[in-house]
Amino acid sequence: MATMIKAEHLTFCYPDEPADHPPVLDDVNLEIEAGSFVAILGHNGSGKSTLAKHMNALLTPTAGKLWVEGLDTADPENLLAVRGKVGMVFQNPDNQIVASVVEEDVAFGPENLGVPPAEIRQRVDTALHMVGMYDLREHSPHLLSGGQKQRVAIAGIIAMMPRCIVLDEATAMLDPVGRRETVDTIRTLNEKYGITVILITHHMDEAAQAQRLIVMAGGHIIDDGPPTEVFQHVDTLRSAGLAVPETVGLLYELKKEGLPVPLDAIRDEDCAAVLAGLLQ
Template sequence: MEDIISAERVVFGYPKEDNQLNIVLRGVSLTIPEGQFVAVLGHNGSGKSTLAKHFNAILVPNEGKVTVCGIDTTDEDKLYDIRQQVGMVFQNPDNQIVATIVEEDVAFGPENMGVDPAEIRRRVDESLSDVGMTEYRTHAPHQLSGGQKQRIAIAGIIAMRPRCIVLDEPTAMLDPKGRREVLSVIKRLNRENGITVVLITHYMEEAAQAERVVVMNDGEILFDAPPREVFSHVQELKEVGLDVPQATELCWQLRQAGVDLPGDILTEAEAVAAISDALRKKGVGAR
């Protein structure tokens, strides 16, 4: 399977007033294969958003190398090609919506790419269908909910036909319903359309639904593994200021109290089954 994104020993810092660098990424290396759904976690200042901005050349390394579909992100002549391959969705959808009609906003990217009008029409229709927003095609974006706006922002990106979408905390400003809507769209695009997804998030339940979780701490990768393995390290995650899914937390607390439960529980259903089984073994509730 081809790697969409490859980072090799990436060092990056933001300039300070004394011309020194405030180092944010400290030799980060990882690869993201095509079709994978990766969640990136980390407390504020851990480097996760800075890393995300390297994935479509918004930022480029001070040291090390990032390639996107084999293209070095420092090659300024290839920026257009890189950003065709990797689309970015940011936290505030209002910053990405540029038109006063939904379908015109979704068409904006393909129009600027010089796509044929008939193909633009097809892409707009398909993209709005992909995010479940076809019925709002003639609406004004500012009249939509936060979750709906974010789905329009995602539609605008997928209309450009990227192979990968990087989403930088896209649900941070949304209510629970909006978060569920957006996550559902992200998962479906990955599962049904094969789009590679990199989701920067601070919601543990979102990360638990990814195929792979990368945990950043102080500019370095602390964990890089499937969610079940990452979230089994409850104490280590707490020590770097992160939570775990609520079901995982509950079962961890019960294990600390001496209840015999598995250490890799992620979901409420798994927690209910495991706790019920532990109670049956102790004869609680037996008739």
């Protein structure tokens, strides 16, 4: 498959940090395939949000390189093209909502790109259908729930037709219902429309839904693979200050007691089936 994001020896230091301060990103090497759904998991300060900002050229490397579909993000001439390929969704949807009507907000990005009005109308309708918000297109965004607002923010990104969407802790300020709505939306975008999704999170249940899980700590990638494999590395995750899904934690303790249980039963129903087998 084609490569969407590629980092080689990516290192980043904030300019106002002391010279002896460790880099926020330290020699990161990474390749993300187009059309994939990747979750990046890490404790606060792990470097995951800094890495996300490099994918949209909000930050550029202190050393090393990051490319978006072959475009060097450090080259100023590539800035608009990179941001056209990678859309960012942040923690607080209120910070991304700029209009008083849902459909006008979704139209804001394409209008600024100079898209013709007829095409804007088509893009707005398509984007709102994709996130399940078309029926609320004439509502005020500020009267919506947190999850609905985040879906409007995602629609605004979709209307600019990016190849990749990076969600930087986009569910952090939402209640469980809003979190579920947002994750369901991005899964649909990935599975049905082939959009590359990169989800930056500290929620284990969200990370478990990705095809691939990258774990960061101290500016380094410390684990990388399918969630069913990564979550088996309980000691590695705990050493980075991370928990594991409750299902895995339970099975891990049972395994320590000598019971023959797998650690890849992440979903509740799979874990329940394992426990039922033990009881039988």
